[in-house]
Amino acid sequence: MRLINVKSFKLEEFLDYKTPPYAILSHTWGDDCEELTFRDVEEGKFDKLSVGWVKFRGSCRQAEKDGLGYVWIDTCCIDKTNLVELSEAINSMFRWYRRASLCYAYLSDVPGEDDPRKHESKFRTSRWFGRGWTLQELLAPKDVRFYNSAWGYLGNKGSMRAVIGKITGVPRQFLLGITELHSASVAQRMSWAAGRDTKRKEDLAYCLLGIFGVTMPMIYGEGGDQAFFRLQEQIMKTTRDDSILAWGLSVDESPISDPGQVTAGRILAAAPSDFANSGQIVSRELSTMSLNSLDLSGGSLRMHLSLLTTSAGQTIGLLNCGPGRDIQQVIGIPLAKVASGSDQYFRPKGCHAVLRSIIAPSASPKLIHIRNDGLSKKSADAYRQYWLYDDEEFAEVNLDLVDVAPRSCWDQERAVIISTIASSNGASHQTLARFRHNEGGSRDFVIVLEFKQQGTCTEAQCCVMICCRNTSLQELTGKLQYVAQKATGKRSASNGLLHLSVTLEFDAQQPMITIKPGALPYPPDDTVDATVELQKLDLKLELVGVLEEKGRSDAEEEELNQRTKVTNNRLEWVKRERETVEDELKKLEERRKMLVEEESNGAQEIRYLSKRQAEIKEQQERTSKRWSHARTRWDELWRIDGDEDGYELERMDDWTLLRWAADKGYVEMVELFLNKGADVAIANKDGWTPLIAASSKGHVDVARLLLAASGANADCKDTKCGQTPLIRAAANGHEAVAQLLLDTGKVDVNSKDNNGRTPLSWAAERGHETVVQLLIEKGADVNVKDKDIRTALSYSAGAGHEAITQLLLRNSATTAWLRETLEGHYHYVSSVAFSPDSKMLASASYDMTVRLWDTATGRLRQTLEGHNDSISSVAFSPDSKILASASTDKTVRLWDTATGRLWQTLEGHDSPISSVAFSPDSKILASASNDITVRLWDTTTGRLRQTLEGHNNGILLSGSGIR
Structure with missing residues (x-):
């Protein structure tokens, strides 16, 4: 290097x-x-x-x-x-x-x-x-x-x-x-190069060697196609990846035309651009049979492949690859047999690979050979048959051949009609030949020429009809199946001027048949007039169309009548609601004016009361000072007189004075009496102690002084009602005093009075929400019952304290009472269902809506609209994210419970749907209908998975789900 x-x-x-x-x-x-x-x-x-x-x-x-x-x-x-x-x-x-x-x-x-x-x-x-x-x-x-x-x-x-x-x-x-790159399928890697180019065409193959981990010699001058072919050969030697054949992918299936008209193409791609649409194709797990390598030799690819024959007779090879986003689809490549009974196939030129859904287990892979060149084009000629006609012979009966359908079958130069035998057993190919009489205005003769393949035998047939001159062969070809049934076997016909008879002469050595015309001396018993038959057919179709249109109109009229009725009911309800709302608005406006006035008066009164409170406080302070001075002088005078017994008897009045000062909230006086040694636990004839008095009135500073004094009992009870300071504070809503008492740790939060009532019971009845919250936090039992077997929840609900009622319910208060009445529908409610997490309730109605309610507050969360008729059933998915609704409009609709958005509309039933249910994993939805079927739907895609038949009457699903 x-x-x-x-x-x-x-x-x-x-x-x-x-x-x-x-x-x-x-x-x-x-x-x-x-x-x-x-x-x-x-x-x-x-x-x-x-x-x-x-x-x-x-x-x-x-x-x-x-x-x-x-x-x-x-x-x-x-x-x-x-x-x-x-x-x-x-x-x-x-x-x-x-x-x-x-x-x-x-x-x-x-x-x-x-x-x-x-x-x-x-x-x-x-x-x-x-x-x-x-x-x-x-x-x-x-x-x-x-x-x-x-x-x-x-x-x-x-x-x-x-x-x-x-x-x-x-x-x-x-x-x-x-x-690693080898984890990507061959088709994916090829697609990355689909839009690329190189100066030398061979380099478009050579530049991919490293991408696929293969090597091969460079042969500049061999051409881009050959270089790319050699690259694919090397790839197939190192991997068993069917996606190498997943080129030319199209979303639209290209049907193979008649085998005789097919040109054999290559099984391997010509360039990376053929993989332009294959970027999402991934390899699938290989079966044991599919583990055999792809072997290309002798111009043929040897491989094990599952084959599928479509309803149109087309053969599709199912590859072990498909889109990564949908495991239910595989790539199918179009194939055609080289010859009947052979295991050799070719890929027709111009036919695209397609995506095929896996509906049922495909056939086991079988060993086949797929040609990679144009040699199989010759074999297509084996499907051709030739119809010969002699212009002079037809001229003798005053007939000329004027048209053939398909037009491509007519070789006018050689005076021959070329037909094709379908490769599928039992299939046939028909060619129409139109002969015209020399006499103007007469009807034409149409000879239907047909080859039919039955096993290894080929049978030639023909029949003769007449038609009007302005009846096109294209129209007749399109509707031939309806006309030919009546003409089958008829080899003679008459147009009034000529009584024509047709015979066929076969050549035993060659695929040729000669059409021989002849004139009959008299007309045949029955002549088929194709024009008349087409007119009859059109009339039948017109009548059927009229009946279907009437059926649709009747159904639509019925639906419109029903919707009109529902809408009228809805409008009447809306009108009543509007009038009610307007009345309420008037009342509210009057109430608002009254409250504004009351607010103004209240503000004036508050100012007056605040002023008086300040005056009273000053007066109390003066009185306290005078009292203190008077008591001091009183004590001094008693001591001067020396009457100790009288002094002690007079001092006993201090205990009553301490309770009085505590009741009034005079902090300084209470502190004075306590400093003089007043007994903090002294009680009156009803058992009221100073602490009970202070707690009842909410004097927190006084209560704090009393609790700090020696001998104070924070949990004492009066003798009349058996109530403790905490009960009195809770009953009167004095949160600060209740907090002070609870903080001592010396009071029973669940203490009961003579009627068995607790602090929580009293606070709940009188609407003191903050005190209720405090008591619950401190461990109050929300379900304690008094002598009348009533709980705090009973008192709260009875007094109409909604916030406290909800607070108690959230803290596990038990009740068998009516919690909510949910109103909003304006027609019958047909079905209800709780969400598995218990946070929502769904209700279905004849008013064509589903409503979602918040179970905690009773508020309406969503109104789901979309059905065209009454709704018969609702069901939540186990994860509470999807709601299914079934309707008599023959549809099931899936809704997003968080947003209320319509997710899927499932159509397929022929009658109203009575019930729906989810599978435990939320992946499948079952719908039962009056059409006597149960249908299973894929909740992710909305596709119908199965139709279950066997019932003899309408079906209703029950239970919490399907298995």
């Missing part, structure tokens, strides 16, 4: 295993006079004004910047005058590019200011992407760096993968070397 020293510009030669790190250039060749050659570099002759010098110098400079001492350029490092060296270099090229440390892709037609990210960029239309050799130069190296005409850096293969992928069609995993 020769490399260029980037400093000396000299060529140096290395053995493969001693090659130093090097960069490699990828470029498009200009004119030969513009490129530097091996001799130029050897002799140091550099034309510094040439394009070749720009590429040479730029490569060396860039390699030196990148820390590399050598660079390889194909124009300079290969002696193209040495054919052996050239052949070796071409076979080694992929390996050399793969081993390179860096690859510089120099795009001479991309200007310096170009931005590859823009759609109008010159980068996207560069000649580099259309060159055959650059495919392997793009895929082989790990690091490809792109440069514009001024050697400005554009980006590398990784950073520009999206743009390059769109330009080349090469999938990302192969472009970045994540997946």
